[in-house]
Amino acid sequence: DAGVTQSPTHLIKTRGQHVTLRCSPISGHKSVSWYQQVLGQGPQFIFQYYEKEERGRGNFPDRFSARQFPNYSSELNVNALLLGDSALYLCASSPTDEQFFGPGTRLTVL
């Protein structure tokens, strides 16, 4: 069975640009969450979506936005990139309370 997939795997952007990251959940999972992991820290919660509705939002600025599509895939958008946005962005899908992570997108902002 296919796990959570994310694209792209790596991305390099410059300050001020915007980026769109994509996630496809495990088949049958209706909930998708996004996390940011900076080197040396644990993942930090950004968003959770369930059935296309936002269920929760972490302590991130409005430059971060997301959406979920009818097929339960999701996009994370970040505008006006800052150097501090460089991180591994993880997507997780869940059937209930256990979450399963994708391999992540490694974003570097120069």
Add this chain to the structure above:
Amino acid sequence: RKEVEQDPGPFNVPEGATVAFNCTYSNSASQSFFWYRQDCRKEPKLLMSVYSSGNEDGRFTAQLNRASQYISLLIRDSKLSDSATYLCVVDDSWGKLQFGAGTQVVVTP
């Protein structure tokens, strides 16, 4: 104060030995608890859920102490492949996972 705190380690463990470490959490309303394992530059993978009565999965034993708000993980008969960062994870009541910064375990031959 961080919502989930862990000793970063590293815990250097001889192969075959036992290692144990804890994490503490601040939100007394937290409902679900997990240990995830993360290898270098890889995604976190669920190791085990943690139940109030304590639970065991092979060489791994997890305990939850709600009164003191801490969770523990014990690894018996450590293998070289157990070398990883172990993330303590607490689920707020509406499904927002709070991660600790991780405890690094290094198993040596």
